[in-house]
Amino acid sequence: MTQSMRPYRSVLYIPGSKERALDKARGLPADAIIFDLEDAVAPDAKDAARATLRAEIDKGGYGDRAKLVRINGFDTMWGNADIHAFRGADIDGLLLPKVNSALDIETLAEMIADVPIWAMMETASGVLNARTIAAHPRLAGIVMGTNDLVKELGCRPGPDRAEIQTALQMSLIAARADGIPIVDGVYNAFKDEAGLRAECEQGRDLGFDGKTLIHPDQIAIANEVFAPSEADLDLARRQIAAFEEVEARGEGVAVVDGKIVENLHIVTAKALIAKAEAIEQREG
Ligand SMILES: CC(C)(COP(=O)(O)OP(=O)(O)OC[C@H]1O[C@@H](n2cnc3c(N)ncnc32)[C@H](O)[C@@H]1OP(=O)(O)O)[C@@H](O)C(=O)NCCC(=O)NCCSC(=O)C[C@H](O)C(=O)O
Ligand SMILES: [Mg+2]
Numbered sequence: 001m002t003q004s005m006r007p008y009r010s011v012l013y014i015p016g017s018k019e020r021a022l023d024k025a026r027g028l029p030a031d032a033i034i035f036d037l038e039d040a041v042a043p044d045a046k047d048a049a050r051a052t053l054r055a056e057i058d059k060g061g062y063g064d065r066a067k068l069v070r071i072n073g074f075d076t077m078w079g080n081a082d083i084h085a086f087r088g089a090d091i092d093g094l095l096l097p098k099v100n101s102a103l104d105i106e107t108l109a110e111m112i113a114d115v116p117i118w119a120m121m122e123t124a125s126g127v128l129n130a131r132t133i134a135a136h137p138r139l140a141g142i143v144m145g146t147n148d149l150v151k152e153l154g155c156r157p158g159p160d161r162a163e164i165q166t167a168l169q170m171s172l173i174a175a176r177a178d179g180i181p182i183v184d185g186v187y188n189a190f191k192d193e194a195g196l197r198a199e200c201e202q203g204r205d206l207g208f209d210g211k212t213l214i215h216p217d218q219i220a221i222a223n224e225v226f227a228p229s230e231a232d233l234d235l236a237r238r239q240i241a242a243f244e245e246v247e248a249r250g251e252g253v254a255v256v257d258g259k260i261v262e263n264l265h266i267v268t269a270k271a272l273i274a275k276a277e278a279i280e281q282r283e284g
Contacts, residue, residue, distance in 0.1 A: 005274065005278045006031070006032075006066055006181075006278065006282075007031045007209075007210070007226075007227075007275065007278050007279050007282055008031050008032050008066065008141075008181050008183050008209040008210040008226075009031050009209070009210040009211075009222050009223045009225075009226035009227060009279070010029070010030045010031050010032070010210055010211065010213055010218070010219045010222040010223050010226070011030065011031065011032040011033070011034060011066075011068075011143070011183050011210055011211065011212045011213065012025065012028065012030040012032070012033050012034065012212075012213045012214075012216070012218075012219065013034045013036050013040060013070075013186070013212060013213065013214050014033060014034070014035055014036060014040075015036050015040035015041055015049070016035050016036055016037045016040075016041055016049035016050065016052060016053035016069075017040075017041045017042070017045045017048065017049035017052065019052060019056070022035070022052070022053070022056045023056070024216070025062065026061040026062055026063075028216050028219060029219055029220075029223065029283070030065060030213070030216075030219050031065055031066065031210065031223070031282060032065050032066035032067070032068065032092075032183075032210075033062060033065060033066070033067055033068070034068045034069075034070050034095060034143070034212065035053050035056075035057070035067065035068070035069045035070065035091075036070045037049055037050055037053065037069065037070060037071055037072055037078070037082050038070050038071065038072050038073075038097050039097075046072070046078045047078075047081075050078070050081060050082060050085050051085075053069065054085050054086065054089060057069075057086075057089050057090060057091060058089070058090070060090065064282070065282070066092045066093070067090070067091045067092050067093075068091065068092060068093045068094070068095045068118055069082070069086050069089075069091055069093075069094055069095065070094075070095040070097060070120070071083060071086075071094055071095070071096065071097075072097070073096070073097055073098050074104070074107060074108075080111075083108070083111055083112055086112075086115075087112065091115070092116060092140075093115060093116040093117060093118045093140055093141065094108065094112065094115055094116075094117055094118070095118040095119075095120060095143060096108055096117060096118070096119055096120065097120040097122070097145065097148075098120060098122055098123050098126070098145075098148065099119040099120060099121065099122075099123070099126050099133055100123055100125040100126050100129065101125060101126075101129045101132070101133065102129065102132040102133050102135070102136045104119075104133075105117055105119060105133060105136040105138060105139055106136065108138075109136070109138040116138065116140035116141075117136075117138045117139055117140060118139070118140055118141040118142065118143060119133055119134075119139060119141075119142050119143070120142075120143050120144075120145040120148075121133075121142050121143070121144050121145065121149075121167075121171045122144070122145025122146070122147075122148035122149045122152070123148065123149070123152055124152050124153065127149070127167045127170050127171060128170075130142075130170050130171050130173075130174035130175075131174045131177065133174065134174035134175050134177060134178040134180060135174075135177075135178050139178070139180060140180060140181075141175075141180050141181040141182065141183070142171055142174075142175045142180065142181070142182040142183070143182075143183050143185075143212055144168065144171060144182070144183065144184050144185040144208075144212070145185060146161075146164060146184075146185025146186065147185065147186065147188070149164055149167055149185070150163075150164065153167070159195070159198065159199075160202070161199070161202065168184070168206060169206065172206060172207050172208065176207065181209045182208055182209060183208060183209055183210045183211065183212050184199075184200075184203035184206075184208040184210070184211045184212065185211075185212060186211070186212045186213060186214050187199045187200075187211070187213075187214075187218065188214070190214055190215040190217065190218060191217075193217075193221060196218055196221050196222075197221050197225060199211070200221060200222050200225035200226065201225055203226075204225055204226050208226075209226065210222060210226045211225075211226070227275075227276070227279055228272045228273075228275055228276045232272055233272065233273065233276055235256070235257070235269075236268075236269035236270075236272045236273055237269075237273070238256050238257075239254070239256050239261045239265055239266060239269045240266060240269050240270065240273075242254035242255070242256050242261055243261050243262075243263070243265075243266050
């Protein structure tokens with residue numbers, strides 16, 4: 001599947017140290033996986049996790065879902081070893097945590113060729129530099145790190161996350177300006193389905209491509225919320241048909257359900273249908 005068509009509704013973190021979870025993930029319906037060597041792995045377990053993860057990735061079996069490896073930062077004693085360990089691996093990107101500026105992306109780009117780079121957006125500096133980070137030619141996508149962001153900002157977000165809306169939107173606008181995917185942060189209370197659904201719906205309405213997840217039980221809700229609904233698809237098809245009809249008469253505006261439909265709405269309608277087709281292909 002080409003990068004631009006790939007769905008990112010559900011992006012599951014798996015600690016690189018958990019062999020059972022790494023194996024279980026081969027059969028899980030997540031659109032993408034973040035194999036984590038950073039915060040989910042204890043310092044004493046980092047070296048073993050790196051080796052385990054490389055062996056599991058080499059074994060394969062993760063299908064065509066996107067495979068990202070979250071490495072440790074350059075300012076840690078593990079970052080360099082992480083980068084070298086995944087040279088030549090069958091992965092779709094390295095995810096760099098705590099990116100502060102485009103220089104961080106450039107530094108990683110110079111250390112490893114040919115691997116797409118993803119950035120964690122989770123520091124105050126990172127958010128302020130989102131525009132230039134997203135514009136780096138090697139950057140392939142952004143993942144919001146809302147836990148670190150909350151820690152850095154010193155805020156206490158409620159269920160509507162009003163306190164981090166500016167950071168979410170600045171990051172999203174930067175990603176959209178450069179046409180790269182962006183995925184929302186995790187919902188920590190992994191047993192709270194209603195809370196997860198509400199946060200997924202908010203992320204979807206803000207424009208995010210999907211949500212990062214920490215537990216397999218969260219996948220179904222994210223897949224459902226971030227997929228176009230039957231009602232969305234029905235409207236998109238009716239808009240396309242109505243527009244083709246007026247276009248044939250040399251007109252540029254159709255009306256569907258009492259609302260105008262112009263060429264720009266058709267671009268959105270076709271993108272929605274393409275997304276549904278990509279999801280269908282992913283789910284086989
Ligand atoms: C949250 C957990 C610690 C819960 O673990 P556990 O109590 O073991 O869960 P279950 O017993 O319900 O597990 C059931 C089975 O599912 C497998 N499992 C669990 N989690 C995963 C997973 N993430 N991927 C794949 N498989 C998973 C278990 O192995 C069980 O399998 P089986 O025995 O065969 O039935 C745990 O879920 C967990 O560790 N989650 C990941 C946490 C993580 O990755 N954290 C780091 C990312 S969050 C972050 O850092 C974001 C960002 O940087 C920020 O700043 O916000
Ligand atoms: Mg983080």
